Amino acid sequence: MIKVRIPTPLRPLTKNQGEVDIAAATIANMVETLEATYPGIKARLCDDSGELRRFVNIYVNEEDIRFLKGKDTALKAGDEVSIVPAIAGG
């Protein structure tokens, strides 16, 4: 199992859970698995072609997946994945 940290803006989709444990072999796999349980979350993370949106980061154990293998980044048991919303303000 891997631990996925869900940011505040997405918690309405995850029944207000800040962390969810799921089984997934890659980031793409993780997104599909999350979508199956929490419909609507995929569209918040990925664009229509499945690429990570520019206003979200996904870190695997503190490393941005953009510097790993993107959505093909492999996951192993015990990994911690953080979904990080954009730094923003008004």
Next chain:
Amino acid sequence: MSDLIIPKQILDGMIAHARELAPYECCGILAGNNGIVSRQYRIKNIVATEGAQNLSSFDPAKAAHLERLSPAERAEIAFVMDMGDFSAAKKDMRNNGLDLQVVYHSHPHDPARPSVTDIKIATDYEEIWPKINLPAPAYLLISLMNPVPEVKNYWIKAGQVSPAPFAVR
């Protein structure tokens, strides 16, 4: 804690960034060591990107307000950092042994004080910094509402704002 030191060149660099993007908001980060800033990273403001407000921490009222505006109008009253740019800066900081010190943005039409939205998002982000291995930064505001720009720096902790004085060298 002693005051942060911002070199004049970097202060001028942030004001130049704010003026270049006016009437839209600019955003970026400062990094350095031992309380001395040595690097400015400009980051794209992508709030005009369709749907960008959905995934940042905007509260429902602000998000609803942004939805009613055109993309250009949104960028006058809000910013959303391009997180690809942010991660590139984060990697550069790590490669050069620099610490994140400041998150900055401009207020083209308003005073150099954090807005309600700024305070909420900074507070939400407090739990995120340690998870991505970065120290919680100060928040610097550049106001262009008067002919002479005003620059002020703050700590935002648990919804409370306090001054974070800096010296220019």
